[in-house]
Amino acid sequence: MINFDALQTALGMVFALDTILWMIVGIAVGVGVGAMPGLQSSTAVALMLPLTFNMEVAPALGLLIGLYKGSVYGGSISAISFATPGAPEAAATVADGYKLMQRGKGKKALHMALYASVTADFLSDLITIFLAPALALVALKFGPSERAWVLILAITLIGALSGRRLAKGMFSAALGLYIGTMGSDPIGLVPRNTFGLWWMRDGVPLPPLVIGIFAMSMVLQELMKPAVVAVARDKASKLADVLLSKSEGLKLREYLSCWKEMMIGLGVGSFVGVLPGLGATVGAFLSYAVAKQVSPHKGIGNGALEGVAAAEAGNNATVGPTLVPLIAFGIPGSATAALLGGALILQGVTPSPRMFDLFPHIIYALFIILLLGNIANLAVGRAFASVYARIGEIPRAYLVPLIGAMAVLGTYAYQQNPYHIFIMLACGLIGLMFRYLSIPAAPLVITFMVAPLAEANLRKAVLISGGDWFHTLFNSPLSIGLAVACVMSVLAAIRFKMNENAMITDRDDE
Amino acid sequence: MTNRQGAYCLLLFMVPILIYVFSSDWAFVPMRDGVLIGAFTMMYLGFCVIFILAMIAGPGANELLEDIGEINTPGLVKIVLFLLGAVAVTFWHEAYGFVMLCSLFLAAVSWFAGQTSPVGILIYSLIVSTALYLLFSLLGFDLSIAPGLKVEFL
Numbered sequence: 001m002i003n004f005d006a007l008q009t010a011l012g013m014v015f016a017l018d019t020i021l022w023m024i025v026g027i028a029v030g031v032g033v034g035a036m037p038g039l040q041s042s043t044a045v046a047l048m049l050p051l052t053f054n055m056e057v058a059p060a061l062g063l064l065i066g067l068y069k070g071s072v073y074g075g076s077i078s079a080i081s082f083a084t085p086g087a088p089e090a091a092a093t094v095a096d097g098y099k100l101m102q103r104g105k106g107k108k109a110l111h112m113a114l115y116a117s118v119t120a121d122f123l124s125d126l127i128t129i130f131l132a133p134a135l136a137l138v139a140l141k142f143g144p145s146e147r148a149w150v151l152i153l154a155i156t157l158i159g160a161l162s163g164r165r166l167a168k169g170m171f172s173a174a175l176g177l178y179i180g181t182m183g184s185d186p187i188g189l190v191p192r193n194t195f196g197l198w199w200m201r202d203g204v205p206l207p208p209l210v211i212g213i214f215a216m217s218m219v220l221q222e223l224m225k226p227a228v229v230a231v232a233r234d235k236a237s238k239l240a241d242v243l244l245s246k247s248e249g250l251k252l253r254e255y256l257s258c259w260k261e262m263m264i265g266l267g268v269g270s271f272v273g274v275l276p277g278l279g280a281t282v283g284a285f286l287s288y289a290v291a292k293q294v295s296p297h298k299g300i301g302n303g304a305l306e307g308v309a310a311a312e313a314g315n316n317a318t319v320g321p322t323l324v325p326l327i328a329f330g331i332p333g334s335a336t337a338a339l340l341g342g343a344l345i346l347q348g349v350t351p352s353p354r355m356f357d358l359f360p361h362i363i364y365a366l367f368i369i370l371l372l373g374n375i376a377n378l379a380v381g382r383a384f385a386s387v388y389a390r391i392g393e394i395p396r397a398y399l400v401p402l403i404g405a406m407a408v409l410g411t412y413a414y415q416q417n418p419y420h421i422f423i424m425l426a427c428g429l430i431g432l433m434f435r436y437l438s439i440p441a442a443p444l445v446i447t448f449m450v451a452p453l454a455e456a457n458l459r460k461a462v463l464i465s466g467g468d469w470f471h472t473l474f475n476s477p478l479s480i481g482l483a484v485a486c487v488m489s490v491l492a493a494i495r496f497k498m499n500e501n502a503m504i505t506d507r508d509d510e
Numbered sequence: 511m512t513n514r515q516g517a518y519c520l521l522l523f524m525v526p527i528l529i530y531v532f533s534s535d536w537a538f539v540p541m542r543d544g545v546l547i548g549a550f551t552m553m554y555l556g557f558c559v560i561f562i563l564a565m566i567a568g569p570g571a572n573e574l575l576e577d578i579g580e581i582n583t584p585g586l587v588k589i590v591l592f593l594l595g596a597v598a599v600t601f602w603h604e605a606y607g608f609v610m611l612c613s614l615f616l617a618a619v620s621w622f623a624g625q626t627s628p629v630g631i632l633i634y635s636l637i638v639s640t641a642l643y644l645l646f647s648l649l650g651f652d653l654s655i656a657p658g659l660k661v662e663f664l
């Protein structure tokens with residue numbers, strides 16, 4: 001049922017000048033960040049998170065969701081222009097996008113990327129709006145035992161979906177769980193795992209952790225590089241010339257001819273977005289692969305607009321659905337969703353199915369911002385594409401110190417506690433180690449948020465059942481079903497890994 | 511360096527944490543619900559070790575880690591200086607002024623990052639530190655330009 005009072009409040013919150021302005025700022029910065037090779041949406045959201053500490057909830061959501069949407073689309077600009085994806089999720093766009101660029105159809109490719117991104121993003125947001133409340137209704141029927149199993153299932157899925165990097169993904173998840181136990185235990189509030197430091201008694205706060213893992217690690221890695229690498233100025237200028245020229249843009253007929261690929265992107269991206277730990281990169285590649293299989297005659301991979309449409313629809317369609325597990329179960333679907341969850345917690349709103357009862361106006365505001373963000377993304381992307389094309393010219397020598405200073409100031413801005421800088425820098429060093437050892441950072445952030453919830457629910461369930469662990473864990477058919485799902489996901493991961501190893505061995509033998 | 515060697519490095523990273531937790535006086539204290547305070551901490555650390563061992567023994571253990579070759583001594587020195595600068599800005603900005611201290615920090619980092627023109631470094635660091643000051647002050651954070659010098663925003 002729609003709560004019309006809450007809807008009216010939400011409309012007032014979203015259509016306020018500051019919310020609209022911060023959303024536009026978020027998208028403008030997000031597209032720029034996405035267009036800049038090396039910077040990702042999670043880095044941008046982590047860096048901008050401190051700006052939201054003193055904001056109202058709607059402008060904060062506008063800024064962060066704008067950043068997220070903008071940066072996922074923005075990656076296509078450098079992917080098409082220089083064959084250098086601005087972010088991993090745009091890598092699937094390179095094959096067709098860059099070939100179109102070389103054939104002088106760069107403007108068409110860039111417009112197709114924008115329209116496919118916005119179309120799939122908008123439709124996937126509608127799916128989110130219908131799916132999240134339905135799942136939240138189911139989640140509300142869960143007791144502590146079922147909630148604990150759902151959280152365990154999310155953790156096993158993160159591992160199962162890590163693909164080739166199963167052990168690394170699971171190590172990252174386990175380390176996130178360990179860091180999540182720092183501070184005090186969630187039931188008795190007894191200090192533990194504080195390394196004897198008084199300022200660790202409140203545990204590791206989310207902002208220093210994410211700023212360290214995503215932004216600081218990037219700065220430290222850039223400082224390690226002996227030479228500063230920048231995109232060649234002539235290439236960027238050439239791209240700007242293409243965009244400013246009167247060459248033919250995308251025709252409506254061409255856009256409509258890619259409907260099948262956009263729908264594939266929508267379906268695959270939405271499905272991938274809902275699963276915890278996968279994210280936009282998998283959405284883009286999977287959608288691209290399915291589109292190639294379904295339409296072999298369209299020449300996807302050889303410079304086809306359909307390839308650009310499939311990849312871009314696939315990555316942007318994950319943006320909305322990644323919030324579904326966050327809202328319905330309190331489990332972030334991706335690192336960026338974890339950051340959005342963190343922003344909500346900082347605003348005093350804990351993401352959970354109870355949000356629909358306690359803060360319906362914020363849920364509505366979130367949904368409206370998701371939809372409205374697409375219009376802003378379209379407008380900003382269309383009007384300023386030529387400006388973003390020049391972003392590759394910004395020397396790293398200017399960018400790295402700015403990100404470093406923002407990370408330091410942003411960490412301090414959260415609670416003005418100078419000791420948090422130590423946490424942020426330690427997380428930065430862990431992030432740097434992850435970068436060099438090719439360990440994914442997203443599982444760490446997701447499980448870090450899930451760890452206290454899982455422990456609290458499990459121990460509450462044990463207390464309710466009078467200390468009987470077996471009865472705690474398997475007290476209902478749903479608990480047993482979820483436990484089976486956990487075992488299945490682990491077995492599927494192991495089976496997948498074994499098959500993959502067998503294939504590699506066969507190939508080596510040949 | 512291969513994945514296996516990287517996993518050994520991770521194991522080395524985990525050793526002090528394992529020693530700290532397993533030798534602590536809190537980890538084995540039972541709570542009211544019968545669970546040890548450190549039960550979950552120790553379990554998660556156990557998972558960490560298991561997955562490191564999986565990396566060591568796993569099929570991709572001999573794969574090369576490409577980026578690790580870029581680690582070099584001057585880079586490590588820059589990182590240490592950066593970390594010290596970040597701590598100095600955080601702890602001393604009230605005493606010496608945010609804009610003053612942040613400008614120095616930015617100048618040093620932009621030099622580390624490859625900017626060589628002194629005038630460029632000066633202009634860049636002053637503009638960025640002032641912009642950050644204005645942005646965060648407008649958002650309601652208490653920062654100063656120099657010791658005792660602040661601009662009040664409505």
